[in-house]
Amino acid sequence: MSDESGQCKRRVYDFAREVQDTEADGIATVLEEYYHADAQWQGPAPLDELAGREEIRRDYWEPLLEAFPDLEQNDYILFGGEFRDSNWVCTAGNFVGTFANDWLDIPATGHATWIRHGTFHRFEDGKISETRLFVDILDVLRQAGYRFVPALAPEIVAPAPATTDGILLNGADATDTAQTLELVERMIFEGLESFEDEGLDGMGMEQYWHEDFMWYGPAGIGSTRGIDGFQAYHQQPFLEAFPDRKADSDDIRLAEGTYCAWTGWPSLDATHLGDGWMGLPATGKSVEMRLMDxxxxxxDLLAENWVLIDMIDLLDQLGVDVFERVRNGQQHF
Structure with missing residues (x-):
């Protein structure tokens, strides 16, 4: 690990600590310390793309901190690496706070709320110049009593890694790093891409995954255990709905030690050809999926997988406008 990579990881770690000690009216000062003025920000619908530190403050951080004034950022994964000559740092975890004021047209509940997140930051000259961030907004809606899609598996607050070693501030062994990235790339480009030719049983899942691995999916899908549970409650319904999906080889991917992360905007192109996924009939529509894993x-195998999908954006492409339903007072599918 280079000194610069270690410094970038420490900056991200410190940024999270400062955010949870900051109220909405003080976030501008924190962002000035950590972000370039012209930083680019990509997030989930309905936020999408923000240009510059002021938009990031006005449209994301201030509304979030006003809605959850006691917000804490509890990261359980943090590592970094170089991708195409840039230093990147990625994190995953949960925000937690009291939902005191409305956020994104979601009525406040007054209750503790867990907001699952995943983030990639790109650094230039010691400050963040680009952020790609997911927060599971559909799960915030679920916790507020809105259920627009029938999940096949339990929707949970995703836990930290079972080994509790996901914060890699001090780097990791280069051989471990290379092995992890190679395994994930084989799983994506050889295993998952073989569905159309080989079918579900011929994808060779046992070459990539522990038999009892944990898959922590987003709201609307849920979480599964083991190859059998994963195939029954997520993989088979998803692949039948989107049999022609293709991963983008240009996606950002990082590995460090036994951890790997991947994201793209979009990350998958697919056609909605099968009935039943998330309770929806096939639409025949071409869609783009924003993902983070x-x-x-x-x-030699993968034991845990945390998955974030921009479900609000995907549902909108399939004809389900979640926030229109919220504004109209609809709470259930």
Whole structure:
């Protein structure tokens, strides 16, 4: 690990600590310390793209901190690496706070709320110049009593890695790093891409995953355990709905030690050809999916996978405008 990479990781770690000690009217000062003035920000619908530190403050951080005034950022994964000559740092975890004021047209509940997040930051000259961030807004809606899609598996607050070693401030072994990235790339480009030719049983999942691995999916899908549970409650319904999906080889991917992360805007192109996924009939529409994945390798296989999908954006492409339903007072599918 280079000194610069270590410094970038420490900056991200410190930024999270400062945010949770800051109220909405003080976030501008924190952002000035950590972000370039012209930084680019990409997030989930309905926020999408923000240009510059002032938009990031006005449209994301201030409304979030006003809605959750006691917000804490609890990261359980943090590592970094170089991708195409840039230093990147990625994190995953949960925000937690009291939902005291409305946010994104979601009525406040007054209750503790967990907001699952994943983030990639790109650095230039010691400050963040680009952020790609997911927060599971559909899960905030679920916790507020809105259920627009029938999940097949339990929707949970995703836990930290079972090994509790996901914060890699001091770097990791280069051989471990290379092994992890190679395994994930084989799983994506050889295993998952083989569905159309080989079918579900021929994808060779046992080459990539522990038999009892944990898959922590987003709201609307849920979380599964083991190859059998993963195939039954997520993979088979998803692949039948989107049989022609293709991963983008240009996606940002990082690995460090036994951890790997991947993101793209979009990350998958697909056609909605099958009925039933998330309770929806096939639309025949072409869609783009914004994704973010984090994996933990154990030995020669993957043991845990944290998955974030911009479900609000995907549902909108399939004809389901979640926020129009919220504004109209609809709470259930």
């Amino acid at each position: 984090f994996w933990r390798r154990e030995g």
